[in-house]
Amino acid sequence: MKSKSRQKEIKKILMTGNEAIAQGAIDAGCRFYAGYPITPQNELTAYMARCMPDSGGVFVQSESEVAAINMVFGASCAGARSMTSSSSPGISLKQEGISYIAGAELPAVVVNIMRGGPGLGNIWPSQSDYFQATRGGGHGDYHSIVLAPSSVQEAYDLMFLAFDLADNYRNPVMVLGDGILGQMMEPLQVTSHKSQVTGQKAVVCLPIGKATSQKTWALTGCEGRNPNIIKSFRMKEGDLEKLNLALQKKYKAIRQKEARFESLFLEDAKIIIVAYGTMARIAKGAVGMLRAKGKKAGLLRPITLWPFPEKVFKDLQARNSKLKTLLVTEMSYGQMLEDVKLALDGKLKVEFLGRAGGGVPTEEDIIRKAGKIL
Amino acid sequence: MTEKIIIAGAGGQGIMLLGKVLAEGAMREGKYVTWLPSYGAEVRGGTAHCMVIISDEPIGSPYIDKADTLIIMNAPSLNKFRDRIKNKGLLIVNSSLAPEAGVASEGRHILRCPFTDLALKMGNIKIANMIALGCFIGKKKTVNSRSLLEVIGSIAPEHKKGLIEINQKALEEGMELGG
Known part of the structure; x- marks a missing residue:
């Protein structure tokens, strides 16, 4: 039996997604966390309060979301791997700070465990912040890198990547989950850190006066060197345009190198379900059930929402001539749907199934919709 | 094998703990498992529920529309979840607090047991949840x-170690009801 062989695996622990994200961040070297409580991500803040001090880091329960993101700005300037987390309305409050971090080219990780909106909304799971996450969110021409885990294990694993990408590109990284992912428990296998991007050991936190070759830009006290300046205010003629061009060059490199996705049955599918995060695991369940009935369904799950994995969408038709339709399903009224359509450029038919404000499309809903299309 | 279980009762009855012990036990046997709580503005005395899925295969949705087994610990929860059970599903009801099962029995197996009364007889009302859990695994x-x-033995914090034995006994008592 399969389960017997798994018994020999390394010990697993049962954890919520929120706790796994917090533990993943600590294991990835996060040593500064500031946050303000909000459901459904409170277990993350609570876990940080409990565990960050023992890990040699700093935990601050800030007076507001705006304060938290600005504390992260400061800690990141000083060279620490820094993070904040919140849920939808709180993330809206952080947007000014995220824009400043992007403008100052600082690494930072922001976790959004999405809840229903607009407004104060409710506390149920939602994916309605996709536009905000992938289009910048705050003012100015910038992008956060956006990662979307779909299991507790992946929520943990992606924290390593989040901090690596933030450091490597000196760019904000958003980890985008939802209430279900944050609240549910699954077995988690904790691993030790190896940088997935560089293979090098990451700089966790710079002591005062000791800039390293990896973070030469950090503000560590300028004894023995010229002062570093970090700012997002650029009044001198031409300066801001120069920064924008540099950012665009960086975003182009990120688009080329960092797009990630998971796929199932792309080669023979007549219909491909496209979903991310919690919706992707529901879609995966539906694909399994459709296959069991002899229906040729496939799955495409973007793991990075920005950069969006455009290429795999553009290549679909060439790979599989039997493919007729993509069914995008989200806990929103069609946000990632726009990226799918842009990537396909009108070449394949795209259908949509979505609910928001607390409603979650079920496996049966997906199967019914797919059945009608097939 | 995939078993979908909804556990529901009153806040304070140990509904979440029942689900966690079950989920952790399944994990220790190398199975795939998800545990999803109700996380609204829950209060002591209100209703609380959690959804546990145990499987040999990776689990898609952690949300359960129709359960294989429904474990109901009080009357309001029975009203709330009575239709959320599959045809031929198993309904386990705490008859101490939900005396009228009020569910058509055709197509369903119903186990009515006075978990709260049994817990009181054993000396601690709080162990009704472990008797119900025992009843479930005794049956299924x-x-x-x-x-x-093992899980019960390991999850109690240091200052509550004295409660391990009575909870383990409760589980065993429940198994006899179910088996």
Whole structure:
């Protein structure tokens, strides 16, 4: 039996997604966390309060979301791997700070465990912040890198990547989950850190006066060197345009190198379900059930929402001539749907199934919709 | 094998803990498992529920529309979840607090047991949840009782170690009801 062989695996622990994200961040070297409580991500803040001090880091329960993101700005300037987390309305409050971090080219990780909106909304799971996450969110021409885990294990694993990408590109990284992912428990296998991007050991936190070759830009006290300046205010003629061009060059490199996705049955599918995060695991369940009935369904799950994995969408038709339709399903009224359509450029038919404000499309809903299309 | 279980009762009855012990036991046996709580503005005395899925295969949706087994610990929860059970599903009802099962029995197996009364007789009303859990695994054998006894032995914090034995006894008592 399969389960017997798994018994020999390394010990697993049962954890919520929120706790796994917090533990993943600590294991990835996060040593500064500031946050303000909000459901459904409170277990993350609570876990940080409990565990960050023992890990040699700093935990601050800030007076507001705006304060938290600005504390992260400061800690990141000083060279620490820094993070904040919140849920939808709180993330809206952080947007000014995220824009400043992007403008100052600082690494930072922001976790959004999405809840229903607009407004104060409710506390149920939602994916309605996709536009905000992938289009910048705050003012100015910038992008956060956006990662979307779909299991507790992946929520943990992606924290390593989040901090690596933030450091490597000196760019904000958003980890985008939802209430279900944050609240549910699954077995988690904790691993030790190896940088997935560089293979090098990451700089966790710079002591005062000791800039390293990896973070030469950090503000560590300028004894023995010229002062570093970090700012997002650029009044001198031409300066801001120069920064924008540099950012665009960086975003182009990120688009080329960092797009990630998971796929199932792309080669023979007549219909491909496209979903991310919690919706992707529901879609995966539906694909399994459709296959069991002899229906040729496939799955495409973007793991990075920005950069969006455009290429795999553009290549679909060439790979599989039997493919007729993509069914995008989200806990929103069609946000990632726009990226799918842009990537396909009108070449394949795209259908949509979505609910928001607390409603979650079920496996049966997906199967019914797919059945009608097939 | 995939078993979908909804556990529902009153806040304070140990509904979440029942689900966690079951989920952790399944994990220790190498199974795939998800545990999803109700996380609204829950208060002591209100209703609380959690959804546990145990499987040999990776689990898609952690949300349960129709359960294989429904474990109901009080009357309001029975009203709330009475239709959320599959045809031929198993309904386990705490008859101490939900005396009228009020569910058509055709197509369903119903086990009515006075979990709260039995817990009181054993000397601690709080162990009704473990008796109910025992009843479930005694009937369905989804998870081995040894795994659950281990979990109970390991999750109690230091200052509550004295409660391990009575909870383990409660589980065993429940298994006899179910088996």
